[in-house]
Amino acid sequence: MDRQDKGLDEWIVGGHRFSSRLLMGTGKFQDAETMVGAVLASGTQIVTVALRRVGRIPQEDDMLGPLGELKGITLMPNTSGARNAAEAIRAARLGRELCGSPFVKVEIHPNPHHLMPDPIETFEAARVLAAEGFVVMPYMPADPVLAKRLEDVGCASLMPLGSAIGSGRGLATAEMLRLILRDARIPVIVDAGLRSPSEAAAALEMGCDAVLVNSAVAASGNPIAMAAAFAQAVGAGRNAHRAGLMPQGGGTALATSPLTTFLSVEGA
Amino acid sequence: MRARWKTERVFFSEEMDVNLIVNGEAYEAKQSESVTALLEEMGIGDRPVVVVLNDEVLPASSRGTCGLRDGDRVELFRLVGGG
Numbered sequence: 001m002d003r004q005d006k007g008l009d010e011w012i013v014g015g016h017r018f019s020s021r022l023l024m025g026t027g028k029f030q031d032a033e034t035m036v037g038a039v040l041a042s043g044t045q046i047v048t049v050a051l052r053r054v055g056r057i058p059q060e061d062d063m064l065g066p067l068g069e070l071k072g073i074t075l076m077p078n079t080s081g082a083r084n085a086a087e088a089i090r091a092a093r094l095g096r097e098l099c100g101s102p103f104v105k106v107e108i109h110p111n112p113h114h115l116m117p118d119p120i121e122t123f124e125a126a127r128v129l130a131a132e133g134f135v136v137m138p139y140m141p142a143d144p145v146l147a148k149r150l151e152d153v154g155c156a157s158l159m160p161l162g163s164a165i166g167s168g169r170g171l172a173t174a175e176m177l178r179l180i181l182r183d184a185r186i187p188v189i190v191d192a193g194l195r196s197p198s199e200a201a202a203a204l205e206m207g208c209d210a211v212l213v214n215s216a217v218a219a220s221g222n223p224i225a226m227a228a229a230f231a232q233a234v235g236a237g238r239n240a241h242r243a244g245l246m247p248q249g250g251g252t253a254l255a256t257s258p259l260t261t262f263l264s265v266e267g268a
Numbered sequence: 269m270r271a272r273w274k275t276e277r278v279f280f281s282e283e284m285d286v287n288l289i290v291n292g293e294a295y296e297a298k299q300s301e302s303v304t305a306l307l308e309e310m311g312i313g314d315r316p317v318v319v320v321l322n323d324e325v326l327p328a329s330s331r332g333t334c335g336l337r338d339g340d341r342v343e344l345f346r347l348v349g350g351g
Binding site for chain 2: 025026027028029035048049050051052053054064068075077078080093094095097098099165192212214215
């Protein structure tokens with residue numbers, strides 16, 4: 001394991017150091033105030049944003065204006081809306097121009113029904129963008145073979161899905177995630193599908209380096225409180241991973257308290 | 269990237285409109301000495317957008333000096349919330 005396990009427990013992606021292991025999306029929030037509140041409560045250091053054409057109505061809400069004033073936040077534009085590699089590459093270049101950040105979340109999901117990432121187009125976009133010097137973070141199917149291929153072409157991290165975007169079905173891909181983690185030499189971030197903080201904790205316990213959440217916070221009853229809950233869960237899961245879980249029993253109970261002396265007089 | 273300086277545009281008198289394609293739709297620019305002026309006219313002002321002129325990203329520093337011609341395709345993008 002050449003993960004960053006010592007000292008401050010920072011993790012490094014594309015040569016950049018981070019201490020927070022919770023990445024936040026900025027979609028679906030009711031208003032800018034809630035979004036900024038949730039970003040602050042989450043303690044996140046990497047925040048995703050999307051790119052859209054400017055509409056003809058000039059006074060569109062500037063949801064993201066306040067984000068620029070926050071210190072210590074790296075903006076990571078995504079390529080959502082791209083249906084193929086060429087469109088994603090173009091979106092990435094525009095995003096870099098707007099954010100001034102080399103980070104890009106490559107996201108190509110042509111089917112609006114399931115929003116599953118297209119592995120072939122994602123691979124091609126990642127290859128080109130990594131060669132251009134982007135810090136490429138691909139949203140990908142939880143496929144260990146594709147993971148290795150993406151690592152080989154210079155991706156900075158892997159972002160396999162837990163379950164479908166916005167579905168809240170949790171870590172449906174847990175077994176595949178374990179296979180990815182076993183061989184990955186770059187950070188693994190579970191992106192998409194999480195609903196509850198316990199799932200985020202489980203991902204970190206398993207050995208994932210971070211998680212990315214958006215709907216789980218934005219569509220919750222209280223996004224700011226939920227962002228804080230995710231931050232705690234991610235911290236707990238990470239600490240548990242570092243501590244090392246106890247061995248699992250083979251179906252046999254093992255008592256934690258002495259059972260034999262309850263009715264007898266001690267020392268008799 | 270083509271940079272068109274104001275001096276090259278003497279041909280266009282102040283009354284003449286310039287027919288552009290902005291974000292895929294026909295757009296008649298009233299006052300278009302520069303991309304900066306177009307952004308003003310559209311009500312975008314200095315809000316953060318990236319300008320793509322005829323498929324090439326126009327650096328923000330060139331907006332004030334880059335003029336527009338009939339048939340130019342302008343695309344404007346901004347950041348929005350996303351996951």
